[in-house]
Amino acid sequence: MFDPTEFAIIATFSAALCIFAITAIAKALLKTECKLPVVPAPLFESECSPFQSPTALGLPPALPVGRVPTWFYRRLDLLGIAFIYGVFFTLVVMSLRGGKDQELVLDAGVLMTSIGFQFITAGIVVALVIGRVGLIEWLGLKWPQGWQVLFIAPGAVFAMWLFFGGLQITGFMKWIESFGVEAVQDTVKLLQESNDPMILGLMIVAAVLVAPICEEIVFRGYFYAASKKFVGPWAAGACSALVFAAAHGSLAALLPLFVFGCLLALIYEKTGSIWAPIAVHFCFNGATVLVQVAARYYDIPVDAAL
Numbered sequence: 001m002f003d004p005t006e007f008a009i010i011a012t013f014s015a016a017l018c019i020f021a022i023t024a025i026a027k028a029l030l031k032t033e034c035k036l037p038v039v040p041a042p043l044f045e046s047e048c049s050p051f052q053s054p055t056a057l058g059l060p061p062a063l064p065v066g067r068v069p070t071w072f073y074r075r076l077d078l079l080g081i082a083f084i085y086g087v088f089f090t091l092v093v094m095s096l097r098g099g100k101d102q103e104l105v106l107d108a109g110v111l112m113t114s115i116g117f118q119f120i121t122a123g124i125v126v127a128l129v130i131g132r133v134g135l136i137e138w139l140g141l142k143w144p145q146g147w148q149v150l151f152i153a154p155g156a157v158f159a160m161w162l163f164f165g166g167l168q169i170t171g172f173m174k175w176i177e178s179f180g181v182e183a184v185q186d187t188v189k190l191l192q193e194s195n196d197p198m199i200l201g202l203m204i205v206a207a208v209l210v211a212p213i214c215e216e217i218v219f220r221g222y223f224y225a226a227s228k229k230f231v232g233p234w235a236a237g238a239c240s241a242l243v244f245a246a247a248h249g250s251l252a253a254l255l256p257l258f259v260f261g262c263l264l265a266l267i268y269e270k271t272g273s274i275w276a277p278i279a280v281h282f283c284f285n286g287a288t289v290l291v292q293v294a295a296r297y298y299d300i301p302v303d304a305a306l
Contacts, residue, residue, distance in 0.1 A: 005181060012254060013243065016238075017085070020081075080222065084223050129222065160260055191296070207285045216264070
């Protein structure tokens with residue numbers, strides 16, 4: 001039976017690239033067309049002066065750009081965006097093609113390599129930015145409204161569970177299974193079946209601690225924010241969510257992770273602090289781990305994505 005996983009993953013990566021390229025080109029052309037001759041401002045401005053507002057010059061009012069700063073990103077960051085895109089595209093496609101011939105075995109070595117890769121990727125991203133702006137300002141680490149995470153994180157997790165429930169009710173997961181594709185990700189399957197304490201421990205650390213921190217720094221902290229500089233928040237949110245979903249290499253999780261990626265980008269933009277999406281990601285993965293562990297020891301039949 002034809003396995004559409006590789007095709008769907010490559011199509012998702014390609015969709016992200018097309019959205020970014022088309023939006024960036026369109027934005028650059030519009031910016032060029034909207035350039036106006038420089039008009040000297042009057043010595044004295046009054047309330048009715050045309051120099052008070054862009055609308056007085058026939059321009060639309062400036063749209064809010066959210067709370068994620070982009071002033072320190074430069075055209076050189078296009079290479080950084082391309083690097084993140086290229087690394088995940090190459091690794092996922094190679095993994096999928098290698099998995100056709102042999103079943104992937106998630107042992108301790110593979111898990112430790114995965115954890116190391118995530119830290120290295122996050123470190124590279126930090127190195128790309130840290131010389132231009134402080135870490136606190138870049139990621140919004142000082143978040144005066146941090147207490148809001150007590151409502152944001154559980155609400156986001158509940159919303160995602162409702163979405164998963166909707167997919168189950170509509171028969172989406174059954175449709176995915178009809179292609180002969182495993183509906184449960186390898187990481188979740190590992191939690192369900194492995195009896196090795198070391199492997200389970202590494203899996204929990206990778207899912208609950210490493211992934212929320214490193215993935216949020218890479219995908220929201222840099223990929224989304226840098227993309228926003230060139231294509232705006234909406235296209236950047238879609239592109240980062242598409243790459244985030246495709247980077248997990250699972251057909252069954254592709255749509256749920258795309259929605260989750262969009263939600264994380266929205267939360268980051270609304271709060272201006274990376275702590276918010278990290279907390280949501282932490283709670284989502286942590287809840288999934290707890291459900292899988294509880295289901296395993298109490299023989300509760302459940303399916304979940306991680």
